[in-house]
Amino acid sequence: MNKIEHIGIAVNDLFKACDIYEKLLGTACYKQELVESENVNTAFFKVGENKIELLSSTTEDSAIAKFLAKKGEGIHHIAFDVTDIYAEMARLKAEGFILLNEEPKKGADNKLICFVHPKGTNGVLVELCQEIS
Ligand code: CMX
Numbered sequence: 001m002n003k004i005e006h007i008g009i010a011v012n013d014l015f016k017a018c019d020i021y022e023k024l025l026g027t028a029c030y031k032q033e034l035v036e037s038e039n040v041n042t043a044f045f046k047v048g049e050n051k052i053e054l055l056s057s058t059t060e061d062s063a064i065a066k067f068l069a070k071k072g073e074g075i076h077h078i079a080f081d082v083t084d085i086y087a088e089m090a091r092l093k094a095e096g097f098i099l100l101n102e103e104p105k106k107g108a109d110n111k112l113i114c115f116v117h118p119k120g121t122n123g124v125l126v127e128l129c130q131e132i133s
Contacts, residue, residue, distance in 0.1 A: 001088065005081035005111075005129045006044070006051035010067050010074060014056040018043050021054060029054075035108045040064050042108045053079075053108065077115070079127035085112050088128050092116060104130070 011017035018029050021043075031044045039062035043054040055076060057065035067076055082088040085104045093099055098117035107113035107129065116126040 001080040001082055001128075003081050004050065005079045005127075006053045006109075007075060008053045008055055008077040008079065008127070010064050010071075010076040011054050011056050012068060012073060014041050014043055014054060017054045017056070021045055021052065025052070031109065033108045034058070037105060038062065038064075038107070040108075044109055051109075077125040077127050079113075079129050082128050082130050085114060085128050085130040089114050092128075097121070104128075106132075 009017075014032075018032075022028055022045075025045050025047055027045060027047075029043045029045055033042050033044075034040075035042060039057060039059040040055045041058055045052045045054075055064050057068065059065060064076065089099055089104070097120045100115040100117055104112040104114050107127075110132050111129040112132055113130075114128045116128070118125045
């Protein structure tokens, strides 16, 4: 894995959260994107080389809606940049990690993504991201 690509934060209200994070980081959100496959609305901020992704749910039964209902707002996942997502998925599978999708899928911000179950990673949901060139 190359570096932390972004940290995902689950929020109840994307508009209000954007306002808070714009003030906190002193910079405007550079991208808002609806990810229909995940039932989320996202907003991205750049902090130096790093990114923060705010996520709100668009349905009552999405992964984000479930997370918010159970744990409330807060850090939802850590995403790692990878060069070859297929190779990284195969490596993690061989190491016994539980991949939440068999094939990479299209995620926000022009990425191929795959999630790793938090049960095998000390309670942290991990995302692999490969930039689509
Ligand atoms: N971080 C840490 N733990 C989490 C978690 C998260 N984000 N989401 C759920 N969990 C915990 C649950 O609280 C539960 O814990 P307990 O067993 O102690 O009660 C455990 O994981 C397993 O939960 P589950 O009932 O088996 O499954 P859920 O229906 O809660 O689904 C998960 C959990 C991770 C499998 C599901 O959220 C998932 O598939 N996530 C990947 C997709 C995703 O998160 N999409 C939204 C982001 C999209 C984007 O970034 O664009």
